[in-house]
Amino acid sequence: MAETATTHPLLETHRETLEAATTALRERSYYSRYPESPSPRVYGEGSSERGQAAHEATLNSDFAALADQPSTGRTVGSEVSPYGPRLGVRYPELDVAAAVAAAQAALPAWRDAGAEVRAAVCTEIVEQINARSHEMAHAVMHTSGQPFVMSFQAGGPHAQDRALEAITAALEEQRRIPASVTWEKPAKGEPVRMQKDYRVVPRGLALVIGCNTFPTWNAYPGIFASLATGNPVIVKPHPRAVLPLALTVSIARDVLAEAGFDRALVQLAAEDDGGTLAKDLALDPAVKIIDYTGGPGFGHWLETEGAAAGKLVYTEKAGLNSVVVDSTDDLRGMLGNLAFSFSLYSGQMCTAPQNVYVPQEGVETDEGHLSADEFAGRLADAITRFTADDARAVEILGATVNDDVRGRATDVPGLASRLGGEVVLDSRAVSHAVYPDAVVRTPALVAVDAENTDAYTQECFGPVAFVVRTDDTAESLRVFAQTVREHGGMTAAVYSTDEDVLEAARDAAAEAGVALSENLTGPVFVNQTAAFSDLHGTGANPAANAAYADAAFVANRFRVITSRRHV
Amino acid sequence: MAETATTHPLLETHRETLEAATTALRERSYYSRYPESPSPRVYGEGSSERGQAAHEATLNSDFAALADQPSTGRTVGSEVSPYGPRLGVRYPELDVAAAVAAAQAALPAWRDAGAEVRAAVCTEIVEQINARSHEMAHAVMHTSGQPFVMSFQAGGPHAQDRALEAITAALEEQRRIPASVTWEKPAKGEPVRMQKDYRVVPRGLALVIGCNTFPTWNAYPGIFASLATGNPVIVKPHPRAVLPLALTVSIARDVLAEAGFDRALVQLAAEDDGGTLAKDLALDPAVKIIDYTGGPGFGHWLETEGAAAGKLVYTEKAGLNSVVVDSTDDLRGMLGNLAFSFSLYSGQMCTAPQNVYVPQEGVETDEGHLSADEFAGRLADAITRFTADDARAVEILGATVNDDVRGRATDVPGLASRLGGEVVLDSRAVSHAVYPDAVVRTPALVAVDAENTDAYTQECFGPVAFVVRTDDTAESLRVFAQTVREHGGMTAAVYSTDEDVLEAARDAAAEAGVALSENLTGPVFVNQTAAFSDLHGTGANPAANAAYADAAFVANRFRVITSRRHV
Structure with missing residues (x-):
């Protein structure tokens, strides 16, 4: 294996990329490998049409690219686009016991390939994912309900940049372990001399549990952090957002096979709505690492029961995103910036602002004074103006992702009355010219007094802000x-x-353990973070126990085994 | 605070030490700052006598150096030397609620001092501890039962080197976070330019739970890793090994005060035998980090219940240390080396070999063939010869630390018969000329067949090997x-x-997740690890969930809070 480790052809292919990414991560400076513009000038003439055609060919059929996974013989799949259509993709149901065995059998060769080869192969996976960004955009759009351009950017290149960031962080961390040292302790006469070899070994099987709203962006850090540190990965997508991760897993498996490794290093565990696979897999003794994005309930269960079962658990849940308004010298810029932040994907981002303290x-x-x-x-006026034109608004708002969100958005007066607040701006139904069944809603604003703590200290996911x-x-x-520290x-x-x-x-942000954006009035929004520079989450408050992607996110996914002998 | 952070006088004092230590840790090469020889040529004329006098002055009196801790007004202390004498030291009982409040009040200034100042102040603490190594040796000897030279080395300089290693690992990790970056994203026309500041914030209050056998060596990594990353520390010593950590804490508090910080950053929570402070403190909502060394039972409780309560838990418990004998070209060297490893501190090291597979x-x-x-x-002959002379043997064996160990050592035939094995060598009672009450025992050997799994798959702490x-x-x-992976x-x-x-x-060691020593026949023993080079524990098998001191041991003890704004 030592020869494999030093001569794999992908090492040279991705050397420069990994060097540039490593430098950026150290400096936390601007770096993006994957262009965020879907333009044919960037992704090639016809890329958009080919992506759409590929997506459409996938619908209402068996997902053949995963036919070689160990399967029960049954198929699953109950995805319905938030824009209306049923996707009709049928995924092979994973035979979990066989999949676990296959993953474990695949581990040694991947472990022994070494950190450099793993990083290069992982990067190749991301490159191949990038080449299918248009197809992925449709998959993300029709599972999450994001508008198209956002689906392309957040589901494609931005997610790919986060993947590369995780690969880079993992590589950097493993590079810190020398392969070998000659240890020489002074002694009377000859020094005591030992050779010590340090071997990076993975934890074991990793589980990544995806979410509905950002199926790729939130899954890639865990997938690639675990894979790059030598751990086989089983990806358990949200039942309503399988397709983006099915594409991802099938690409990963092809690249792994092409690079001389076992496809079983990455497997997809799709299930129908209402399944219990996440819990079952989380408690499987073979699973050593769990990455999770999703609701606080199951996240908390993982943080307690999963951790108690000895798993490393990395969660990203949700919380009360806050804006403190004191004063401004650019009212128009501030209102425009906030209106965009509230409107983007109808507030269905875990980073969207919810509470505005005034x-x-x-x-x-x-x-003047207000x-x-x-x-x-x-x-309210700024939001109303920003979302006034239906055709343009749908390209920002996207579609509401589930009935919970729709319920809150369609009865804002009822919500406000239950919470003891006043409706400042009701949510407006926006009609979608292409997808008439999509439920598209503009953000609502509800005013409450600070004493009315109950009203604003629970997460109100979707297009309602306070x-x-x-x-x-x-x-x-x-x-x-206080609210961030507690909730x-x-x-x-x-x-x-x-x-x-x-x-x-x-100081308040440091106390609360949350990242702070100051006086954003331009093209940067509080709900967006940049890979390699902005940490996503801090791990310092209850919304998330980890951050994309710091050393703590990767350093414990592998261990170091020493062997020493006299020389 | 910014000025404090850059101008603290201790920065210059310890700059070279921290640089040398950082280089060693990166390379994992030989480095030791604190000389392991107790000789007056190293520690100064009269250092031995002064240390002994200081120790004796401490006995049978109130531990005045901690009188300024928040106290209930009562005193505690039930230490009895494994060599016989009751220590009679009375420690002020900590008022836990007041101590927690004091620690939290002390946090902000320590946090804002920055990583460099914290590393320098922590190093100064270790320097001052080093200056009292002779006194510490007596304290460690008369709580752990270690022989004197081992008490000096393992309890003094070796522990101090591990402390410096933890400080260095923590500093290195925090240095990886830039204070600030100008982030510049290309855009049409002017680039988007932001300043991003990164602030290291500690987790909160840290708890370190000490053990009976290595009160300093096993507590220092956790104490200094947490302190150096900005967390106040409450040290909960084993009720029978309080004195070494009381000395440590009192020195730390003095150095902190002298350096301009709050003594409440390090506090001692001593208790009488049978107390429940470890559990109470572990469940205190204020406690965010727990470091533990000790028995597997409570360690497992911390790993499950402590982790479920949201604490970061670092454990070092115990396991089945193994020797695989296949062949040798230096039988005499091998037997001598193994005899020493079994005899040192009567096998009461968590690293002492237990199972010899032949x-x-x-x-x-x-x-020839055997x-x-x-x-x-x-x-057995080698052990017998090595421990034949009582006067010399006691300087290797030390005293048995508790009745459990004594029980196993004094009825080896009964033990062997219960386990279905044969006595190859019984344990011998050794008389101690100075401390006639000490129970000193040589190692026993019991032979068993591999099929008799039950006999050798439980830890048999003390002077019995299989x-x-x-x-x-x-x-x-x-x-x-298999046994290491499971047990x-x-x-x-x-x-x-x-x-x-x-x-x-x-390969087997990598599979088992345990460090391997090959063909040790000289002055290096399997039960010893060198700071900066050998990881102690791997975190990859049930004996310990962490290692001294890799990146994973320190990286999650602090978090990074970003603030960003346009420039």
Whole structure:
């Protein structure tokens, strides 16, 4: 295997990419390997049409690319596009016991290939995924309900960049272990001399549990962190978002086979709606690592029962994303930026802002003083204007992903009344010209008082946000820090022209354990993070116990075994 | 605080030390800052006498150096030396609620001091501990029962080197996070430019639970890893080994105060025998990190219940340390080396060998072929010779630490009969000239067949080892790997002249997840690991879920909070 480890042809292919990515990760500077523009100038003439054709050929048929997985002989698949159509893709049902055995049999050669070869092969997988970004965009769109361009970007190149980031973080971490050292302890006469060899060994089988809204973006860090550190991976997609991960797994398996490794290193465990595979697999003694994105309930179960069962558990759940508004010298920029953040994918991002803390007395702006209610009104106007044109709005809002979200969006007055708040802006039904069955909704705003804690300290996933009236900015910061510390939060933002307030906001964010965006008025949004530079999640509050992708995310996925002898 | 962070005088004091230690840790090359010889030529004329005097002054009195901790007003302390005398030291009982509050109040300034200052202050603590190594040696000897020189070395400089290793690993990890970056994303026209600041924040309060046998060596990695990453630490010593950690904590508090920080960053929670403080503190919501060394029962409870309660848990328990004997070209060297490993501290090291796998057919040696029983006999002879002289033996064996160990050592025939094995060598009572009450025992050997799995798959802590007769070396390796994978193991050794067997042993060790020592016949022993080079534990088998001190041991003790803004 030593020769394999040093001479694999993919090593040279991806050397420069991995070097550039490593440098970016160390510096946390800007780096993106995969272009976010779906333009044919970037992805090639006809790429869009070929992607769409490939997607359509997949519908209403057996997913043949996974036919070689160990299977029970049955098929599963109950995906319905949030835009309306039933996908009709039938996936082979995994024979779990056989799959576990196959994964374990595949492990030694992958382990012995070494970190460099694994990184190169993983990168090749991502390259091949990138080549099918248009097809993937349709798969993501028709499982998550994201609008098309977002599906392309977040489901394609942005997810691929996060994958490469995880590969790079894993490689960097394994490179820190020298292969060998001659250890020489001074002694009377001759020194004591030993050769010590250090061998990186994986934990064992890894399980990645995908989510409905970001099937690729949230699954890739775990998949590639585990695979790059030598662990075989079973991917358990959300029953309503199988296709993007089925494509991913089939590409990974082909690349692995092509590179001389066992396809069983990556396997897909699809199931119908209502299945219990996630729990069953999580408790399988063979599973050593679990990556999860999804609702807090099952995430908490994994963090407690999964951890108690000795698994390494990495979760990304959800929380109360907060915006503290103190003052601004660019009211229009701020409102436009916030309107976009609320509207993008109808607030169905785990990073979308939910609670906007505004002092009752109001905020100073470049357009004069605004009371809290005036500010809320201006924010409502900005959202209304931004989503006024149905044809353009659907390209931002996408479709609502499930009935929970639809329920909240379609009865905002009822919700507000139950919570003791006032409707500032109701959600509007937007009609989709191409997909008339899609339920598309604009963001709603509900105003509440800070004392009404119950109203805004639970996650309200989807297109409803709260304007929370506080005594003053100091109270805003205090409530922000406390709610995030207790209930979690993936993102936070502050608007202020006062450097002391910004400094206090940074302290509050550090206290709460959440990343802070300050005075965003341009093309960067609080709900977006950039691979290699922004950590996604912090692991420091209840919303997530890990971050994409720091050292802690990868360092424990492998262990080091020493052998030593005198020389 | 920014100024404190860059101008603290201790930064310059320890710059070179930390640089040298960092290089060693990266290379895993030989490095030791703290001399292991207790000689006055190293530690200064009169250091031995001063250490002894200081120790004696501590006995039978209140431990005044911790009088400033928040206390209930009561005192605790029930230490009895394994050598006989009651120590009679009375420690102030910690007021836990007040201590937790004090620790949390101390956190922000320590956090904001930054990684470099924390590393320098932690190093100063270790330097001051080193200056009191002779006093510490007496404290370790009369709590653990280790012989004096071992108490000095393992309890003093070796523990101090492990402390410096943890500080260095923590510093290295925090240094990987840049303080700030200008992120520049290409765009049409002007690039999008942001400043991003990265702030290292600690998890919160850390708990370190010490053990009876290595009160300092096993506690320092956790104490210093947590402290160096910004977490205040409460140290909960074993009720029978309080004094070494009381000295440690009092020195740490003095150095912290001298360096301008709060003494409450390190506090001691001593208790009487039979107390429940470890469990109580482990479940305290304020505690975020737990480091534990000790018995598997409570360790497992922490790994399950502690982990389920959301704590980061680092354990070091115990397991079945194994020796696979295939062949040797230095029988005398091998037997001498093994006799030492069995005898040192009467096998009361978590790294001491327990199971020696020997092919029934026997082993080839430079003194001819030996059957398994002949080999066992030669090993017994070597132990007998090595421990023949009582006066010299006690300086290797030390004293038995508790009644469990004594019970096993004093009825080896009964033990062998219960387990279905044969006594090859009984344990001998050794009389101690200075401490007649000490129970000092030489190692016993019991022979069993490999089929008699129950006999040798439970830990038999103390001076009893098993010669396990197998079909052949292949079976030895198989049984070794399987028992360690199932029951854990801290160390493993192999003796063979056959490179294929050594290669197979390395594979078996990788499979089992345990470090391997090959053909040790000289001054290096399987039960000893060197800081900066050998990982102690692997975290890859049930004996320990972590290793001293890799990246995974430190990387999750802090989190990174980003704040970003346009520039």
